[in-house]
Amino acid sequence: MDITLLFIIPLLIGWIADLLFGDPSSLPHPVVGFGKIISWGEKRLNKGNRKMLKGGLFAICLIILCFLFTLYIVKGLNIIHPYLAITFSSIIVFYCLAGKTLIKEVEQVFIAVDSSLEEGRTQVARIVGRDTSQLNEQQIRTAALETLAENLSDGVIAPLFWYMLLGVPGMLAYKMINTLDSMIGYKSERYKQFGCWAARIDDVVNYIPARLTALLMIVVSGKLSLFSFVKKYGNQHASPNSGYPESALAGILNCRFGGPNNYFGKLVEKPYIGDNSKDLTTNDMQIAVGINRKVEILMIALVIIYILTISYIFR
Numbered sequence: 053m054d055i056t057l058l059f060i061i062p063l064l065i066g067w068i069a070d071l072l073f074g075d076p077s078s079l080p081h082p083v084v085g086f087g088k089i090i091s092w093g094e095k096r097l098n099k100g101n102r103k104m105l106k107g108g109l110f111a112i113c114l115i116i117l118c119f120l121f122t123l124y125i126v127k128g129l130n131i132i133h134p135y136l137a138i139t140f141s142s143i144i145v146f147y148c149l150a151g152k153t154l155i156k157e158v159e160q161v162f163i164a165v166d167s168s169l170e171e172g173r174t175q176v177a178r179i180v181g182r183d184t185s186q187l188n189e190q191q192i193r194t195a196a197l198e199t200l201a202e203n204l205s206d207g208v209i210a211p212l213f214w215y216m217l218l219g220v221p222g223m224l225a226y227k228m229i230n231t232l233d234s235m236i237g238y239k240s241e242r243y244k245q246f247g248c249w250a251a252r253i254d255d256v257v258n259y260i261p262a263r264l265t266a267l268l269m270i271v272v273s274g275k276l277s278l279f280s281f282v283k284k285y286g287n288q289h290a291s292p293n294s295g296y297p298e299s300a301l302a303g304i305l306n307c308r309f310g311g312p313n314n315y316f317g318k319l320v321e322k323p324y325i326g327d328n329s330k331d332l333t334t335n336d337m338q339i340a341v342g343i344n345r346k347v348e349i350l351m352i353a354l355v356i357i358y359i360l361t362i363s364y365i366f367r
Contacts, residue, residue, distance in 0.1 A: 056363040058130070059219060060356055061138050066145025067352055074152035082147055082224065086231040089114065094236055098246040108249035111232050115253070119218075119225040126220055141220045148215075148223045150207030151348050154179075154200060155341050161196040162337045165189050179203075182313040191313075193332040197340055198309050201269075201301035202294045204344050206230060209268070209351055210261035216355045229254050255292050262293035265347065266300040272346035278303040281326075288323040295325065302326040304343060305336050 075081065093114075097106045122144070130137035157179050165172025172192040177184040180195045187195065210230075214222040233254035236247030266286065270278045281303040282296060288310070289295030302309045308326040 054363075056359060058134060058137060058141070059359045062141035062145050062220065063215065063352070063355060063359075065138075065142035066147075067149060067348075069142070069146040070149040070152055072152075073146075074156060075147075075150060082144075083227055083231055086114075086118075086228050087235060090232060090235050094246065098236075098242070103245040104248050107236065107246035111229075111236075111250040111253060114232065115225050115228050118228040119221045122221040122224045144220045144224055145215065148211045148227050150203065151344065154203050154207050155344060158196045158200045158337060159341065161192065162334050165192045166334070190331055193337070194307075194309060194311075195313075197301060197305070197307075197332065197337065198298050200340055200344065201265075201297040204269075204347060205258065205262045205265040205293070205297045208344075208348050209265045210258055212351050212355055213261045213264065214257070216358050226257060229257055258293045262296045266296040268347045268350055269297060269300040269304065269343055272343060272350060273304045275304060285325045288325055290322065299325045301340055301343065305332070305339060306330070307332060307336065
């Protein structure tokens with residue numbers, strides 16, 4: 053079978069499956085397995101001396117092993133029969149994309165907060181790391197939309213970007229990096245040394261995808277004047293990457309993100325992104341969801357064009 057089809061068919065099958073079903077909560081998920089491995093290693097290695105060295109080696113080994121193991125499986129299945137490789141790759145693409153689930157979670161936050169403040173706090177706590185117990189309605193909606201923008205990069209564009217460059221092994225290795233960062237990439241007393249490498253690797257692999265996400269958001273919105281807005285506010289974030297998709301969405305909605313929030317019992321003064329402190333509404337959420345869906349479609353098209361171009365050049 054043409055190598056091009058071995059890349060394009062799994063991409064389309066996995067993407068369509070994600071659009072239809074989202075994350076399958078009733079089925080085993082590779083990220084859950086990653087989490088168990090990371091937790092196991094952290095408990096045994098994050099103690100004594102040289103925590104940074106041990107954490108760095110642990111993270112790098114997991115990422116490399118994940119890539120090589122996936123590559124070995126894909127090649128082995130392709131030798132047996134190309135359809136087996138396509139099936140496996142399609143399943144991995146499906147598991148690695150989080151477009152539908154992300155949108156569904158954010159929609160549920162807006163429904164919940166319209167019902168009651170406490171329901172809104174409970175629902176938004178599912179998708180954000182900040183303390184939600186004291187958030188007001190506006191802060192809940194803001195948190196949900198910030199997460200929608202940030203995770204458009206982490207949950208959709210970045211996996212597709214690494215699939216485009218390195219296929220299914222690269223996509224799954226990216227999910228390992230993302231999981232490492234989400235579990236140990238904190239600056240808390242427990243993780244600031246052991247998780248330092250995991251956090252920095254995550255920053256590196258998300259550098260281009262985060263900026264690409266902002267670019268695509270502006271393009272599909274048709275508001276090309278927002279490039280200057282993103283240039284102004286994109287670096288106004290503790291993360292070197294998250295500010296770019298967040299500033300793109302803030303510009304599209306003409307609203308303000310950021311500001312002080314509590315994380316793990318500590319007040320963090322996050323810079324504001326934008327200067328219009330308008331009240332966010334369900335209509336704003338629907339606009340943001342529409343942007344996400346259009347960006348996802350455009351990125352899929354770009355990946356296919358890239359694969360076809362590379363195939364043509366090197367055939």
